[in-house]
Amino acid sequence: MPLNIKGFRIYPGFLDSLRQAAVVTDLRRVVALAPLLSPVTPGGRRMSVRMTSAGRLGWVTDRSGYRYQARHPGGQGWPAIPESVLAIWDELSGVRRAPDCCLVNYYGQGARMGMHQDKDEGDFDWPVVSVSLGDEALFRMGNPCRGGRTESLWLRSGDVVVMGGAARLAYHGIDRIRFGSSRLLPKGGRLNLTLRVVGHEKMPETP
Numbered sequence: 001m002p003l004n005i006k007g008f009r010i011y012p013g014f015l016d017s018l019r020q021a022a023v024v025t026d027l028r029r030v031v032a033l034a035p036l037l038s039p040v041t042p043g044g045r046r047m048s049v050r051m052t053s054a055g056r057l058g059w060v061t062d063r064s065g066y067r068y069q070a071r072h073p074g075g076q077g078w079p080a081i082p083e084s085v086l087a088i089w090d091e092l093s094g095v096r097r098a099p100d101c102c103l104v105n106y107y108g109q110g111a112r113m114g115m116h117q118d119k120d121e122g123d124f125d126w127p128v129v130s131v132s133l134g135d136e137a138l139f140r141m142g143n144p145c146r147g148g149r150t151e152s153l154w155l156r157s158g159d160v161v162v163m164g165g166a167a168r169l170a171y172h173g174i175d176r177i178r179f180g181s182s183r184l185l186p187k188g189g190r191l192n193l194t195l196r197v198v199g200h201e202k203m204p205e206t207p
Helices: 017-033 083-092
Strands: 003-005 008-011 050-055 058-062 065-069 101-107 113-116 128-134 136-141 151-155 160-163 172-178 190-196
Touching: 003 151, 017 050, 017 083, 017 101, 017 128, 017 190, 050 058, 058 101, 083 128, 083 160, 083 190, 136 190
Parallel strands: none
Antiparallel strands: 003 008, 008 160, 050 101, 058 065, 101 190, 113 172, 128 160, 128 190, 136 151, 136 172
16 A cells, blocks of 8 residues: 655655666666756756656757757757656556656765755646656655645555555655665666656546
């Protein structure tokens, strides 16, 4: 059974070591086609994470703003989302529609992610599925509005978080990672995958 914290459904250890290794192997192919970038926010701040995407669309940020686009900033199309990753979505999202985007964030030593909402998508009824691989990360869960009480939990390699319902627009972030706490990635660090539906179509009503 998943943990439920502030509406975030957390599946500890959902991926065993073999599945984790298989996903990492597939992600290496993604990164070979769409290299990791060091993004800049619209305000000009360089983010501490490095990122790329797979799927029909990829999420990018630069001085022009936050957005999804059909091509990597290098000009090439995004690679397909690996089947090993789509399988996680199929198992846990609770929806039949495939995701449009798999955002891949790499956290090296000292990297973090400030509190934010995932709100660049066309409809917020679709869930976001987040997969943790590699080093442990302190995940902070907030509220749909800034401020108020937050809860924190250490995410470990193989954990999966589903953000839907009340948690879909909740603020969340990564305060820090325990660099070197996992042996999954030979050089250390954490990979976080977030699977999103970007399109504007409404989620079907439950029969």
